[in-house]
Amino acid sequence: xxxxxxxxxxxxxxxxxxxxxxxxxxxxxxxxxxxxxxxxxxxxxxxxxxxxxxxxxxxxxxxxxxxxxxxxxxxxxxxxxxxxxxxxxxxxxxxxxxxxxxxxxxxxxxxxxxxxxxxxxxxxxxxxxxxxxxxxxxxxxxxxxxxxxxxxxxxxxxxxxxxxxxxxxxxxxxxxxxxxxxxxxxxxxxxxxxxxxxxxxxxxxxxxxxxxxxxxxxxxxxxxxxxxxxxxxxxxxxxxxxxxxxxxxxxxxxxxxxxxxxxxxxxxxxxxxxxxxxxxxxxxxxxxxxxxxxxxxxxxxxxxxxxxxxxxxxxxxxxxxxxxxxxxxxxxxxxxxxxxxxxxxxxxxxxxxxxxxxxxxxxxxxxxxxxxxxxxxxxxxxxxxxxxxxxxxxxxxxxxxxxxxxxxxxxxxxxxxxxxxxxxxxxxxxxxxxxxxxxxxxxxxxxxx
Amino acid sequence: xxxxxxxxxxxxxxxxxxxxxxxxxxxxxxxxxxxxxxxxxxxxxxxxxxxxxxxxxxxxxxxxxxxxxxxxxxxxxxxxxxxxxxxxxxxxxxxxxxxxxxxxxxxxxxxxxxxxxxxxxxxxxxxxxxxxxxxxxxxxxxxxxxxxxxxxxxxxxxxxxxxxxxxxxxxxxxxxxxxxxxxxxxxxxxxxxxxxxxxxxxxxxxxxxxxxxxxxxxxxxxxxxxxxxxxxxxxxxxxxxxxxxxxxxxxxxxxxxxxxxxxxxxxxxxxxxxxxxxxxxxxxxxxxxxxxxxxxxxxxxxxxxxxxxxxxxxxxxxxxxxxxxxxxxxxxxxxxxxxxxxxxxxxxxxxxxxxxxxxxxxxxxxxxxxxxxxxxxxxxxxxxxxxxxxxxxxxxxxxxxxxxxxxxxxxxxxxxxxxxxxxxxxxxxxxxxxxxxxxxxxxxxxxxx
Numbered sequence: 001x002x003x004x005x006x007x008x009x010x011x012x013x014x015x016x017x018x019x020x021x022x023x024x025x026x027x028x029x030x031x032x033x034x035x036x037x038x039x040x041x042x043x044x045x046x047x048x049x050x051x052x053x054x055x056x057x058x059x060x061x062x063x064x065x066x067x068x069x070x071x072x073x074x075x076x077x078x079x080x081x082x083x084x085x086x087x088x089x090x091x092x093x094x095x096x097x098x099x100x101x102x103x104x105x106x107x108x109x110x111x112x113x114x115x116x117x118x119x120x121x122x123x124x125x126x127x128x129x130x131x132x133x134x135x136x137x138x139x140x141x142x143x144x145x146x147x148x149x150x151x152x153x154x155x156x157x158x159x160x161x162x163x164x165x166x167x168x169x170x171x172x173x174x175x176x177x178x179x180x181x182x183x184x185x186x187x188x189x190x191x192x193x194x195x196x197x198x199x200x201x202x203x204x205x206x207x208x209x210x211x212x213x214x215x216x217x218x219x220x221x222x223x224x225x226x227x228x229x230x231x232x233x234x235x236x237x238x239x240x241x242x243x244x245x246x247x248x249x250x251x252x253x254x255x256x257x258x259x260x261x262x263x264x265x266x267x268x269x270x271x272x273x274x275x276x277x278x279x280x281x282x283x284x285x286x287x288x289x290x291x292x293x294x295x296x297x298x299x300x301x302x303x304x305x306x307x308x309x310x311x312x313x314x315x316x317x318x319x320x321x322x323x324x325x326x327x328x329x330x331x332x333x334x335x336x337x338x339x340x341x342x343x344x345x346x347x348x349x350x351x352x353x354x355x356x357x358x359x360x361x362x363x364x365x366x367x368x369x370x371x372x373x374x375x376x377x378x379x380x381x382x383x384x385x386x387x388x389x390x391x392x393x394x395x396x397x398x399x400x401x402x403x404x405x406x407x408x409x410x411x412x413x414x415x416x417x418x419x420x421x422x423x424x425x426x427x428x429x430x431x432x433x434x435x436x437x438x439x440x441x442x443x444x445x446x447x448x449x
Numbered sequence: 450x451x452x453x454x455x456x457x458x459x460x461x462x463x464x465x466x467x468x469x470x471x472x473x474x475x476x477x478x479x480x481x482x483x484x485x486x487x488x489x490x491x492x493x494x495x496x497x498x499x500x501x502x503x504x505x506x507x508x509x510x511x512x513x514x515x516x517x518x519x520x521x522x523x524x525x526x527x528x529x530x531x532x533x534x535x536x537x538x539x540x541x542x543x544x545x546x547x548x549x550x551x552x553x554x555x556x557x558x559x560x561x562x563x564x565x566x567x568x569x570x571x572x573x574x575x576x577x578x579x580x581x582x583x584x585x586x587x588x589x590x591x592x593x594x595x596x597x598x599x600x601x602x603x604x605x606x607x608x609x610x611x612x613x614x615x616x617x618x619x620x621x622x623x624x625x626x627x628x629x630x631x632x633x634x635x636x637x638x639x640x641x642x643x644x645x646x647x648x649x650x651x652x653x654x655x656x657x658x659x660x661x662x663x664x665x666x667x668x669x670x671x672x673x674x675x676x677x678x679x680x681x682x683x684x685x686x687x688x689x690x691x692x693x694x695x696x697x698x699x700x701x702x703x704x705x706x707x708x709x710x711x712x713x714x715x716x717x718x719x720x721x722x723x724x725x726x727x728x729x730x731x732x733x734x735x736x737x738x739x740x741x742x743x744x745x746x747x748x749x750x751x752x753x754x755x756x757x758x759x760x761x762x763x764x765x766x767x768x769x770x771x772x773x774x775x776x777x778x779x780x781x782x783x784x785x786x787x788x789x790x791x792x793x794x795x796x797x798x799x800x801x802x803x804x805x806x807x808x809x810x811x812x813x814x815x816x817x818x819x820x821x822x823x824x825x826x827x828x829x830x831x832x833x834x835x836x837x838x839x840x841x842x843x844x845x846x847x848x849x850x851x852x853x854x855x856x857x858x859x860x861x862x863x864x865x866x867x868x869x870x871x872x873x874x875x876x877x878x879x880x881x882x883x884x885x886x887x888x889x890x891x892x893x894x895x896x897x898x
Contacts, residue, residue, distance in 0.1 A: 108665070108666060108729075108730065109665065109666075109694070109728055109729070109730030109731075110730045130579060134692075160691070161691050161692050162691030162692060166690065166691045166692035167690055167692050167693060167734040167737055167738070168690065168692030168693040168694070168731050168733075168734030168735075169692040171730075171733065188733065189733050189734060189737060190737060211692065211694075211730055211731070212730075214663040216557070216558065217557060217558075239820075240819055240820030240821070241615065241616055241617065241820055242609070242610050242611030242615050242816040242817075242818075242820045243583075243610050243611060243615035243616050243617030243618040243660065244616060244617040245558070245617070245660075279558055280557075280558070281557065281558030281559050281620075281660055281661075282558075282617050282660070284617075284620065284637065284638050285616040285617030285638060286617075288616055288638060288639060289616070342791070367691040368691075369691075370689055371688075371689030371690055371691045371822060372689070372822075373820060373821075
């Protein structure tokens with residue numbers, strides 16, 4: 001008897017199918033191995049087949065066929081996510097969007113591309129016009145736009161624009177439903193956000209239109225400090241300074257800098273290090289803040305130098321800090337935490353007191369969804385047991401710190417931190433009435449019938 | 450016997466002297482008539498002669514001659530200040546810088562010009578390269594760059610960059626001392642700020658180098674509300690929204706809109722009106738905030754339309770609100786007040802309760818020197834007596850609100866609100882050892898010997 005997957009292939013012979021089990025295995029994974037919990041839970045989970053559409057029509061054919069054959073369909077960008085969001089729990093088809101990657105157009109402040117475009121390629125296309133993406137994760141070289149939309153939070157640039165989900169950052173998407181006769185619609189602003197950060201469960205995202213930021217010449221600096229409190233105050237002062245134009249301020253508290261082995265020559269032993277991107281025209285003012293806090297600039301690259309060297313400090317920030325540390329010490333994992341604006345420095349200090357060497361502080365300054373300048377942290381955690389990890393999470397929460405648990409593949413247990421709003425569930429009904437998209441990830445929906 | 454002024458003219462016959470008493474009288478005034486106190490105090494105060502230098506060499510000749518003849522020297526840009534800062538208290542020479550007005554150069558994020566350039570001309574020169582001044586007062590059409598530096602605070606754009614005195618906004622100045630042999634030096638960053646907002650008492654500012662902002666296409670909107678609290682919450686939400694790019698948010702609480710007679714058709718009777726400039730690419734997100742607060746858009750002009758109509762809402766904001774109201778009601782005056790970030794909305798509401806119809810609220814949202822989003826107010830005050838005006842100021846202060854008293858020509862009693870720091874006084878000694886610049890304005894210095 002022909003399996004549903006075989007029927008699919010026979011029905012759509014001209015599509016770019018991937019059937020090599022090794023390749024399917026690789027394309028079933030993302031960076032969820034940062035979490036020992038997800039690593040265990042997702043072990044062996046994989047798709048049955050991968051398809052790489054080149055056109056919207058090919059996406060439509062796959063969506064229609066999956067709907068008719070009731071085959072689970074899991075979307076994948078570049079697989080840089082950390083929540084197992086592109087790992088299918090119930091097999092089926094992996095829709096690899098990386099070949100659907102054209103930059104479509106840009107005008108002042110706005111650009112639009114197909115979902116599979118890599119963020120670096122997007123910026124390459126828009127920068128000649130003077131614009132770049134507002135917020136990029138440290139994985140921007142390989143991460144896709146659809147992936148950023150569907151599983152991303154923000155990153156470098158969030159110090160200006162907050163999370164990508166803040167009103168005005170995501171302008172619109174073109175989305176397709178999973179039905180025998182797929183519907184394709186343009187969703188604008190708040191409607192588009194009903195598909196955001198839902199791990200591809202709420203519709204197939206074909207195109208994304210983003211508000212852009214002026215592409216300034218970004219100066220990259222490492223500033224080191226002997227005292228953690230002064231380093232923290234420095235980051236906070238620079239983050240707040242209204243006349244200093246910046247793109248990222250990360251703070252790696254000792255011993256985190258020691259894990260950044262390829263920057264070792266710029267990181268004196270025992271230092272606390274701020275990794276900073278400011279506009280070149282703001283350098284003098286930024287150096288005033290450095291001096292006022294007793295910092296030492298140990299590394300400086302102009303925008304031209306950084307580009308020529310194919311090297312950016314952004315790839316030591318956000319979850320690349322975690323990645324670099326895990327390369328050195330497999331016993332580490334991490335958390336995602338959000339501090340309370342105004343109390344954020346005290347909360348960081350409190351966490352350091354409470355955990356000592358078990359939780360290593362890596363702070364990223366940013367603006368909150370409400371526009372307050374604050375910081376978030378992706379602390380490194382010396383992993384012992386899942387019980388202790390949960391205990392640590394609870395202690396953070398007991399101290400008024402929000403934890404977006406990255407050790408779960410259930411949407412509601414991660415960033416959402418509770419039930420999904422009804423309008424999100426309504427959108428699910430509209431775009432995936434049979435519950436075929438990435439089944440098992442949305443608790444509110446359960447498994448495909 | 451030849452008077453010192455006559456000697457000056459004879460010594461420098463090729464300069465552009467203005468001796469017509471009517472013209473001298475006009476060039477001795479600014480917009481200090483907004484204040485009934487200053488109007489009384491400055492009545493009859495005037496220079497003896499005006500000179501309009503065309504070159505740095507001509508400025509040098511005037512400075513040298515004034516030093517040798519011990520003649521007071523008062524600088525003037527376009528006379529749009531409000532503190533009588535270009536009105537000489539002790540006669541002497543008025544140095545009218547309006548003819549020294551060349552745009553010098555710009556590169557990404559930075560522009561430099563001679564002090565007498567009008568702000569609108571500066572922007573005309575830099576906008577083709579994609580840049581504009583970060584913060585402009587409502588008087589930008591006529592106000593000069595040197596005047597902004599020497600007597601300005603900020604304005605449209607301060608919602609992004611804070612006051613112009615925040616680190617990174619003013620990059621450098623070229624300044625001349627008043628000595629027989631005048632020194633000319635370049636002062637950078639914090640050193641330049643030792644001449645900022647000192648009403649031309651601390652040196653002759655020849656050139657100013659400013660950090661610039663990306664010149665976005667600014668959409669202009671009036672949004673009206675039936676309820677003052679909702680209007681206030683709207684302004685605050687829009688000010689904070691990190692993904693919405695904006696240039697100005699002013700809120701005119703009823704009955705202030707009624708004074709904006711040339712906007713009458715867009716201002717329903719009894720409304721509270723927000724005057725808003727947002728980037729065109731942020732319009733959809735801004736309209737979400739409008740809808741969430743029950744606002745009505747009664748006026749909308751694209752950047753192209755505003756430019757074509759030679760009309761901008763900026764000229765109804767900041768101290769143009771005051772100007773427009775004073776045109777209608779001569780019995781009004783105003784204050785300059787700064788609220789405490791985080792408590793600012795409550796403070797605005799408290800003031801409304803305390804004063805009713807005596808103090809009419811006009812709020813401008815901005816970022817503070819420390820980078821917090823907050824608001825300032827230029828409330829209109831129904832003037833009765835100077836005693837009552839001082840009482841009102843005291844009540845503001847008793848409620849934790851900072852008042853930058855605009856009813857004084859003494860530097861220390863205005864924005865500074867106390868003694869000048871020693872480094873400012875040191876700079877005075879360096880650039881004006883004989884105390885000839887605008888004598889009588891700096892309490893710490895006294896009158897020329």
